[in-house]
Structure formats: structure tokens, C-alpha cells
Amino acid sequence: MERSTKQYLKDFRDDIRNDVNFDLLMEFFVVFSRFEFTLKIAGYLQDNVKNEARPDWLKYGLKKKETFDDYIDSLETGNELKMAIEYILINPPKKQFVGDGNMLIFALVPDENPSNTQKLCTYITRIRNNLFHGAKFLKSYGDSSRDWKLIHCALLVLSCWIDDDQNFRSWFFEG
Structure with a gap:
């Protein structure tokens, strides 16, 4: 007997009609979960x-901002990472709320942190939340091209953070 979830995944892949997007989605799921483990x-x-083992993105952002905010500023215009960071900061992911009549809605909620690194931590976790809990990758939620771009940009930032610290890199890949 074939699992209904297996058929759902096949239908989902057919629905997005793009193996590149499917691969990007899978990459983000795997990298994000491994990043949180790290x-x-x-x-x-x-x-x-x-004593639950929950990752603390706020602590990470506070520590990382000591060097990463200056690193962002040092990147040349047109640098792929700089463009990805700017895209996330200028077009932050929306946050899901319950609206009138228990309708699920997405609203723009800017992060008030002064540090771009801390904002990136907030926005990357929001991208993850929207994917895991908000189904933002589905066409029924409007312009999904923006969501795919946010996923791509978040992966560039996460990859940079993984490669930036040798211990972190080692734990990520070898755990």
C-alpha cells in the first residue's frame, strides 16, 4: 500500500512544476534544521x-553582530551576498496572524533591532516559520516568486555564517 503522504509529495512536486524550486525547498529545510542543531x-x-534544548537565535545574533554588521558594510555593491542581505532587509518576510473570523493572514512586521545581523536572524527564522507552518510556498498565497527569492537569499546568508566560523562549520558538517 502506498502511503498517502508519498502521493501528497508527488502531487506537491507536480503542483510547483519546478524541480529547481523543489530542490531549493528541500535544501532550505535540511540546512535550516542542521543550522539549528549546530x-x-x-x-x-x-x-x-x-531544560528543553531549543536554539537561541537571539543569543547567536547578539554574538554574530559583533563582526557581521561590519562585514556586511565592507561588501562591495553587486556582491551576491550583499544583494541577498539587502533583499531580505528591504523585503522582509511577513508574519502570520489570526485575523477576523479566525482567518489566517500575513502582515508585514518590521524587526526593531538596530543590528542588521539580528534582523537577519529574525527574518530567516520567520522564513522558516512561514514555510513550515504557513505554507507560503503554495500558489494560493499570492506571489510565490518573492517567497522563493527569500528562501534563496536566506540560504546564502546561512551558508556564509556556516563557513565564517571553523568550529561552527565542523559541527554543521560533522556534528
């Missing part, structure tokens, strides 16, 4: 009463 190994853990 955050935990590196000691970026949320303080909580139950």
Missing part, C-alpha cells in the same frame, strides 16, 4: 525552566 551544539541555547 546552534545547540555551539551553546546557543534558550534559557528555560524545563
